[in-house]
Amino acid sequence: MEEAIMRAVNAFALPEGEIRIEAHGNGHINRTYKVTVVGDRQQYILQWINQYVFHQPIQVQENILAVTNHLRQKIREEGGDPDRETLRVILTKDGKPCYHDGEDNWWRIFPFVEGTYSRDLPDTPALFEKCGSAFGRFQRRLDDFPAESLHETIPNFHNTPWRVEQLEAAARKDAAGRLKEVREELDFCLKQTEWTSRLTDGLKSGALPLRVTHNDTKLNNVLLDEKTEEAICVVDLDTVMPGLIAYDYGEAIRTGACTAPEDERDLSRIDFSLPLVHAYTRGFLRETGKHLSETEIRSLPWGARMMTLENGIRFLTDYLDGDHYFAIHRPKHNLERAQAQLTLLKKMEERWEELLGALEA
Numbered sequence: 001m002e003e004a005i006m007r008a009v010n011a012f013a014l015p016e017g018e019i020r021i022e023a024h025g026n027g028h029i030n031r032t033y034k035v036t037v038v039g040d041r042q043q044y045i046l047q048w049i050n051q052y053v054f055h056q057p058i059q060v061q062e063n064i065l066a067v068t069n070h071l072r073q074k075i076r077e078e079g080g081d082p083d084r085e086t087l088r089v090i091l092t093k094d095g096k097p098c099y100h101d102g103e104d105n106w107w108r109i110f111p112f113v114e115g116t117y118s119r120d121l122p123d124t125p126a127l128f129e130k131c132g133s134a135f136g137r138f139q140r141r142l143d144d145f146p147a148e149s150l151h152e153t154i155p156n157f158h159n160t161p162w163r164v165e166q167l168e169a170a171a172r173k174d175a176a177g178r179l180k181e182v183r184e185e186l187d188f189c190l191k192q193t194e195w196t197s198r199l200t201d202g203l204k205s206g207a208l209p210l211r212v213t214h215n216d217t218k219l220n221n222v223l224l225d226e227k228t229e230e231a232i233c234v235v236d237l238d239t240v241m242p243g244l245i246a247y248d249y250g251e252a253i254r255t256g257a258c259t260a261p262e263d264e265r266d267l268s269r270i271d272f273s274l275p276l277v278h279a280y281t282r283g284f285l286r287e288t289g290k291h292l293s294e295t296e297i298r299s300l301p302w303g304a305r306m307m308t309l310e311n312g313i314r315f316l317t318d319y320l321d322g323d324h325y326f327a328i329h330r331p332k333h334n335l336e337r338a339q340a341q342l343t344l345l346k347k348m349e350e351r352w353e354e355l356l357g358a359l360e361a
């Protein structure tokens with residue numbers, strides 16, 4: 001792998017010099033490295049694009065280029081610094097947005113946004129509110145971007161009814177012989193069907209408009225200033241696609257407002273924190289509120305429920321399939337993740353009025 005990494009770095013138009021590479025971040029999909037060129041102050045983020053997940057890496061990069069060009073323009077108009085507030089795609093020596101090596105690996109490079117870091121969980125509502133503002137600004141700046149011009153790089157990404165069908169298919173196939181272990185979780189997921197098409201139905205009827213959405217709005221996809229803790233830049237733009245605003249709000253609540261990690265094994269520790277929900281909602285609506293219809297605003301809490309169920313379904317499907325999609329760190333990791341998500345969903349259902357109330361707070 002070392003050799004492949006060096007070959008990839010050399011394919012890009014970086015300054016000359018001795019290269020140092022270290023692993024960076026902890027996502028489940030791509031592999032991320034921090035690249036230092038000795039003698040150059042600018043550092044870089046090198047990423048191996050997971051082709052099992054992204055079948056068309058060039059389309060992923062085309063989406064990122066289109067969206068970041070639009071963002072750069074908006075940031076400039078607002079008097080901001082485009083090199084700090086959004087990503088910049090570095091081209092290969094032959095002018096391409098990513099590098100395809102002889103072993104069918106795909107690679108890309110961005111400048112490392114200096115003086116920033118990311119966190120997996122918010123320590124305080126104040127930080128989560130900043131995160132809500134950052135994703136809200138991202139939305140606001142892309143409000144006039146033609147969403148339908150983007151490639152759908154992962155078809156049906158947040159199509160929850162389709163995710164249910166995938167789960168049913170995985171259960172029928174039982175490829176890893178694990179069906180007998182997951183009966184309870186499976187039954188629970190399949191009982192939710194009366195509301196799983198709520199957002200996709202809204203899209204079909206025209207009640208909910210298609211927008212450019214980030215689709216993976218975790219706190220660790222926002223870079224924070226090391227000194228001020230201001231939320232500077234939204235990263236991880238792989239899944240930027242046409243989508244619904246409720247997906248972005250919902251995924252942030254699912255991941256950031258939960259009282260325990262996504263794979264918590266002690267289910268009694270799992271709930272959501274209302275102060276964190278309020279804080280994120282405040283930050284997000286401050287930036288997006290004026291651009292959203294009343295129907296869209298009312299759809300947001302449904303996004304939180306939908307993303308929680310959907311991730312539970314996806315983890316369970318991968319467990320039944322034999323763990324091919326999400327990187328796992330222990331044998332039952334995907335089942336434990338699924339159980340944690342379904343527990344969080346139950347809490348959201350029990351405390352549904354409180355989630356709705358966050359829109360008024």
Ligand code: ADP
Pocket residue numbers: 024025026027028029030031032045087110111112113114116117118220221223235236237
């Ligand atoms: P993944 O899809 O695996 O989550 P990300 O694109 O989110 O990959 O990158 C992983 C981590 O690397 C992020 O959480 C962030 O901390 C850091 N990171 C990514 N891009 C940059 C960048 N351009 N500058 C600084 N840090 C970055």
Ligand code: GN1
Pocket residue numbers: 026027028029030053216218236238239262311
């Ligand atoms: C993946 O790469 P990461 O960890 O940010 C996944 C998300 C899931 C998440 C669950 C492209 O995101 O959709 O919600 O894992 N990304 C993709 O932890 O499938």
Ligand code: MG
Pocket residue numbers: 027220221236
């Ligand atoms: Mg990420």
